[in-house]
Amino acid sequence: MSGSLWLKPGATRDGLPQIPRQRATDAPRGSHAPPSPGHLAADPLDELADRLDALAATAVHPDEIAAILESDGMTDDHIRLVYGRADSFALAEDLYARTERRHPAPEPPAAGPWHTGLAGCLLRGLVFALPGLAYVLGAPLLSGPGRYGLPPGTVPLFAGAVTGWVWNQALAHRAYTWLGLGDRAAxxxxxxxxxxxxxxxxxxxxxxxxxxxxxPAALFGAGQALYLAAATVLLVLGRERALLVALSPLAGAVPAFRHDLPEPLRVALLLLSLAATTGFAALVLWSTRGPGGLARGRGGPPLARSLPYGLFGLGSGLLVLYAGADAVIALTLSMGPAEWLLHRFRAAGLARLRLLTTADEFRRAVTGTLARCLGGYLAVLLVLTTAAALLWPGAAAVTAPRIASLLLVGAVLWLGLLLQAFGGVAKAAVVCLLAAAxxxxxxxxxxxxxxxxxxAAAAALCVLTCVLLVRPTAHRV
Structure with a gap:
């Protein structure tokens, strides 16, 4: 009977540890003699507690133990029959109550997968923002009659950019998934x-x-599409420095803030940067193709699973565009510190799992960490927004309502990225798309x-984040 209630040897579900199997048929031959008079049969719950001792001792809430029981195929019928408890949650509460909490000391920060250097994140923020200089150089190309109340040339540029955001966000998710599975060739x-x-x-x-x-605006949009694809390759494969070198010709746009540059020079700088980015991307793909050619993947995750990432890229990109040119620069530059703070939050959550012994302590600690990380990001964004408004030509005046609006957009972006990092990308995408509409x-x-x-979007994401991320099970890796 029990053979149908347990997983096959060595199998796991959703990455959770498997409970060691124990069947009646596993006992050695000759061990089926009846117990002597007066001998009490062992309590099955004691045996289960012994087998789960190491896992239950590190749990900070009974739900973690219940998840392990369910992932191992233990049904409620089996639990009622063998252990006399109503379901997996009741059994988990008993196991939690009878097991002493024992949390190992946290690992050194450098050993944790969610620790990263600030310099690397700042570099990524810089390469996110530098392409904005291309629009300064390409301003003369955006000519023609304006449509739908937008500046000349905006419609083809905007249409190509939206397509690139959706496609490349989904592509990056799929490539990162393969990297997470250890299959770089795929x-x-x-x-x-x-x-x-x-x-x-x-x-x-x-x-x-x-x-x-x-x-001319359509040609600029085509070049923009090529750049987005090449930059996605370099960022996914960790070649930020190569991308920074490729973007360096765009620094020639700085004099264009005050002086009118010859159009041939503008076009040459744009083409040089685009050619360098595309060439570096092709070189990186060629050098990492593997000795036997590009390996075929094992199928990978369903394509539909990458769709929410593309929709999140669409919603967040639209929100950034509505903010204005100077705000775009500030928001893109802030993505470096934002990424670092996301890593800090994830690392702090893992450390709290090892140190704290109750769910209430964990909830309070995570809420405090979330408030500090979000506050730190908004402080950085405030500084960058003020600097961009002072330096960007034609920027809107710095007023309290405008600053408040930009900080709200920043909160939406950071909380959306946080939910995305914890697997809540579909919820973040829905909120961002509604906010953009x-x-x-x-x-x-x-x-x-x-x-x-x-x-409203920031408030909704705050509620979702607090509901989802204060649970210990959300931070298990």
Whole structure:
């Protein structure tokens, strides 16, 4: 009977440890003699507690033990029959109550997978922001009649960018999934096939969306699509420094803030940076292809699982665009510190699992860490927003309502990225898309209501984050 209630040897579900199997048929031959008179049979719960002692001792809530029981295939019928408890949760509470809490000391920070250097994250923030200088150099190309109340050339550029955000976010998720499985060749193969397809799709959409007189803007949008695909390859494979070198010609845009540069020079700087980015991406893919050619993957995760990441990229990108040029620079530069603080939050959660003994202590500690990390990010964003408004030509005036609106958008982005890191990307995508739609309607009909959309989205993400991430099971790796 018990053979149908347990997993096969060595199997696990959802990465949870398997409870050691114990069947009646596992006993040695000759050990089936009846117990002597007066001998009490062993309590099955005592035996289960002994087998789960190491796992139960490190749990900070009975739900962790219940998850282990259920993942090992132990049904409620089996629990009622063998252990006399109503279900897995009642059995987990008994095991939790009779096991002394024993938490090992936290590992040194350098050994943890969620510890990362601040310098590396700042470098990523820089390479996120530098492409903004391309729009300064390419401003003369964005010509033609404006449509839908937007500046000239905006429609094809915007259409190509949106396509690239959705495609490359989903592609990056799939490649990162392969890297997480330890199959770098399959990740490279996904990038080899996905990056050119994304560049072609973005360029095609930009050209198709161009109207009369917007052909230069369509060409700029096609180059933008090619850049997004190549940059995705370099960032996923950890080649941030190569991308920084490729973007260095865009520094020639700095004099364009005050002086009118010749159009041939502008185009040359753009093409040089684009060629360098594309060339580095191709070189990296070629050098990591493996000795036997690009390996075929084992199927990998379903393609539909990457879709929420693309939708989150769409929603967050739209929110950033609505913020204005100077705010875009501040928000993209802030992504470096944002990434570092996300790592700090995840590492702190893992450390609390090893140190704290009750769920209430864990909940309070995680809530405090969340507040500090979010507050630190908003403080950095405030400094960057003020600096960008002072330095960017034609930037909007720094006012309290504008600062509050940008900080709300920043809170939405950081909390959305946090939920994405913990597997809640679908919830973050829905909130960001709704907020972006509300921002778009506000821009068209009631500009003063724009901050309300960002504020509602920030509040919703705060609630989701507090509900999901204060649970100890959310931080298990």
């Amino acid at each position: 990740a490279v193969r996904a990038l080899v096939t996905g990056a050119p397809a994304g560049a072609l799709a973005g360029a095609a959409v930009a050209v198709a969306a161009a109207g009369p007189g917007e052909r 509300a921002q778009g309607l506000a821009q068209a009909f009631a500009p003063a209501a724009g901050p309300l959309a960002a504020g």
